[in-house]
Amino acid sequence: MNDDTRLHLGCPHCGATNRVPAARIDDAPDCGRCGQPLLAGQPVALTDADFDAVLQATGRPVLVDFWAEWCGPCRAMAPAFEQAGRQLGERALLVKVDTDANPQLAQRFQIRSIPTLVKLVNGREIGRSSGALPAGAIVRLIDG
Numbered sequence: 001m002n003d004d005t006r007l008h009l010g011c012p013h014c015g016a017t018n019r020v021p022a023a024r025i026d027d028a029p030d031c032g033r034c035g036q037p038l039l040a041g042q043p044v045a046l047t048d049a050d051f052d053a054v055l056q057a058t059g060r061p062v063l064v065d066f067w068a069e070w071c072g073p074c075r076a077m078a079p080a081f082e083q084a085g086r087q088l089g090e091r092a093l094l095v096k097v098d099t100d101a102n103p104q105l106a107q108r109f110q111i112r113s114i115p116t117l118v119k120l121v122n123g124r125e126i127g128r129s130s131g132a133l134p135a136g137a138i139v140r141l142i143d144g
C-alpha cells in the first residue's frame with residue numbers, strides 16, 4: 001500500500017479541489033483556499049485507487065455506501081446518508097463508492113444490489129445492509 005496516496009476532496013464551502021494525503025483522513029484537514037473544514041461530517045467519495053489507503057489510515061469505523069448514478073433508491077438515500085454523517089461526526093467515517101466507476105471494489109465486496117451499506121472495523125467487514133435506509137437506521141449501523 002502506498003502511503004503517498006492523495007485524495008481529491010472538493011471543499012463543501014468554496015468548491016476548491018484539495019489534494020489531501022490519505023494518511024491524514026482522521027486529522028480533520030482544512031481547505032487550502034478558504035480554511036474551512038473539508039470533512040465536516042460529509043461522506044468521502046473513494047475510488048479503487050485510494051480506498052485501501054484511507055481504510056488503513058483511519059482509526060474509525062467505516063460505513064461504505066455502494067451506489068450508482070442510475071440507481072433511484074441510491075439517490076433517494078443520499079441525503080439520509082449525509083444526515084447520518086453529520087449525526088455521527090467523528091465517531092465514524094462515511095464513504096461513498098460509485099460501483100460503476102469502481103468495479104474492483106464492487107467485485108471485491110461482491111455487491112449484487114445497490115444501495116448496499118458495508119460496515120468495516122479495522123479494515124474488516126463486520127456487517128452489511130442492502131436497500132435504502134433512513135438516517136436513524138444508518139446511524140444505528142454504527143452505534144448498534
Ligand SMILES: [Zn+2]
Pocket residue numbers: 011012013014015016031032033034035036
Ligand atoms: Zn474551501
